[in-house]
Amino acid sequence: MRLPEDTRKFLYETGDIARFSMRFFQEAFHPRYEVREFFHQCYVIGYQSLPLVALTAFIMGFVLTMQLRPSLVIYGVESMIPSMVGIAIVREIGPVITALIFAGKIGSSIGAELGSMKVTEQIDAMEVSGTNPFKYLVVTRTMAATLMLPVLIILGDAISLYGSYLGVNIWDTTTLTLFFTQVFEFLTYIDLVPAFTKSFFFGFAVGIIGCYKGYHSEKGTEGVGSSANSAVVVSSVLIFVIDLLAVQISDLF
Template sequence: MVNLGDIRDRVFSFFEEVGALSRFTSRFFREAFRPPFEWAEFLNQCYYVGNRSLTLVGITGFIIGLVFTMQSRPTLLEFGAVSWMPSMVGLTIVREVGPVVTALICAGRIGSGIGAELGSMRVTEQIDAMEVSGTNPFKYLVVTRVLACIFMLPLLVLIGDALALYGSYLVEHVKGDVSFQLYFNQVFDALTFGDLLPSTIKSFFFGLAIGVVGCYKGYYCSHGTVGVGVAANTAVVVASLLLFILDFMAVVVTDIFYDL
């Protein structure tokens, strides 16, 4: 039998969580534009975020390019359209696959890492000690990490896209004897400014979602060391869900502009 009380409590809890996350995000925007600015910590977090995910993003992007081309080539050969392979792969990776896959990887690596790091600082009372000493822990810990995610994710997406296209080129070079210049000429002929701009803009929003969720879960962590693991896990789940929602919204908005 369905317990209506439990359903009501879950719905209320969900909306409370949405409200708390919204307040946390609005506080981030207020603090981000208010001096003083923690430039040294921001640059340190940029290096940390980029270095933590670069290898995994590069390897994943390269393999996606290889697999996607190898899986698509037989079908295009069957219809005599294998010459469209560079254009199709370029549009697919730049528009959708590259940003989404890179963001999901970063949600797993960066989001969980930030949640665990801030969560451990919360349960060991380091954040409380910063507040007592007169330091603004939100600006130092949260703003710098979220801004690092916002600015580094588009760069990681660019690197992942480039390696995915190179992996696709290798398959075409081996199986179809396509030269490097011919392959990438066809890729860039198919791409337009309208393809690059939406994917770049949504990458910034993906970085914002990953950073905010990871910091929120860690900053308000509770229940000791068990809560640290919960914060890291829930940060990945919530950030991944937000990425799909943001991607859907970006596709809808882009489709509206294409129809105008």
């Protein structure tokens, strides 16, 4: 029985991405190390994404608090808002929403950048110049995305909780110290460790998919747009798949 064309394409691409990821691990741990380009990418991918992540995280914490409050008031448990918001943000909403924002900004930008370099022969020019383009472009960007996303998530979580604190203070009065004491009272390592661990996988997924789509871009400028677009779509879906697996695994402990 012959599989439908779309299914075969999907399976081929999945295999290709797996091979591309394997090559990343092979190239990443062998010299020459592109240290300078790696730090440049950390700056671009991490630091330059901070304002967007901070803004969305703040709104997320604030809105979540405002939406939760009416339901909790009915049961007279509005004092639980800090702990509820804390668990929701640290365990799930913070990592996933930040990763999705990150996929939108960084996944598309890597896909478009590498795509346009591919169609304008810049990647070939790099190879002719004695540079391994996979190391210089793919390894540095993927590694920077893998390491910067967890940092952004931690900062995003903190800003989100601050937004929640301001949200609480619209109707009630609490101090920053009391708010964070209540947040951490209910947070355990079982909440923190899986959330922190999965954020590395989210970052890797965004980086490697953006690079894969850009590196295999074709059909001129039309292909560049399509690479950027599919980098965001595929990495966003992967973030949810990884999240699903992470929940299953962390539930075992």
